[in-house]
Amino acid sequence: MILKEKIYFTPAQSERGLHIYLPDDYQTSDKRYPVMYYFDGHNLxxxxxxxxxxxxxxxxxxxxxxxEFIVVGLECSHVGNERLVEYCPYHYQGKFWGDLHGRGKETLDWMVNTLKPMIDARFPTYAHREATGLCGSSMGGLMALYGVIAHNDIFSKAGCLSSAIGPGIKNLCADIEGHAIDANTRVYLSIGEKEASSLPVKNIYATVMARSAKKVTKLLEEKGVETAIYIQKNGKHCEADWEKQNKLYFDYLWCNKKSF
Incomplete structure (x- = not known):
């Protein structure tokens, strides 16, 4: 079943939608469930x-x-470029994002200190880190990656699809080097062959994404983290192609199975 509700999102002092997937028998069984937290929950x-x-x-x-899982999808702001601000953990100035003062760190802090405790109190979850993961695409993929690095005591798994990690690669690498990361961590990154397919520089864009992903995985693997990069043939930057990866990243993150 899907539960839709609103929650007060303190970093922006406004409400955000929650889209929560629950196993149909969660109220009548004695089971507990691992939890995946997603960004852009309205798209799930x-x-x-x-x-x-x-x-x-x-x-x-x-x-x-x-x-069986519980999935919690946090909806982003739909006003102007507020999603970009909420889903970027860094301050950035450059051609790609312009002058951006990201508040993604505040978003993750709120998820850790407010959202997750609320979910654990209301639903039959396994609350420990080994049963808790993050997932997202594009800026949400960047947030999932940042979250598993900066809050590795809370999250042990990250699905990062078509992640916008290129512009923030220096900050990401510094965070990986500066944080204690448990070797019992798994990270899935994916790149579509046709990312930004509407742009004349599409091949360059995909190449930059791949290069950034390799830098990240190298540093993570040096800390003992298990990583995988999936190159999606003809994959574009869209929900239809991310849907095709559902089984791939769930198998990798939760079943220790690389089916690609």
Whole structure:
């Protein structure tokens, strides 16, 4: 079942939507469930809720997957460039994002200190780090990666699809080197062959993404972290192609199975 509700998002002093997937029998069974926290929660389950009319189809996938989960999707702001601000953990000045004062660190702090305790109190979760992961795409993928680095005592897994890590690569690398990261951590990164396919520099863009992903995985692996990079053939920067990866990253993060 999908539960939709509002929650007060302190960093922006406004409400945000929550889209929560719950196993159908969660109220009648004595089971507990691992939890995945997603960014852009409105894009996860139903095409009717998705920004561009296509979701990740995650409800259909989870209904038939061989493990049961609770999924918590945090909706972003839909006003101007507020999503970019909320989902960037760094201050940045350059051609790619302009002059951006990111508040992603505040977003992650709020998730750790407010959202996760609320979810653990209301629902039958496994609350320990080994049963808690993050996932997102584009800026959400950047946030998932940052979150598993900066809050590694809380999150042990990150699915980072088509992640916007290039412009912040120096900061990310510094964070990896500066944080204690448990070797019992798994990170999945993906890149589509046709990222930014509408741009004349599309091949350069995908190349930069791949180069940044390799830098990140090298540093993580030096700390004992298990990583995987998936290059999606003909993959574009869109929900339809991220949907195709649902089984790949769930298998890798939760079943220790690399099916690509």
């Amino acid at each position: 389950f139903f095409d009717s809720d998705a920004t561009y009319g296509k979701s990740w189809g995650l409800k259909t996938f989870l209904d038939h997957y061989n493990k």
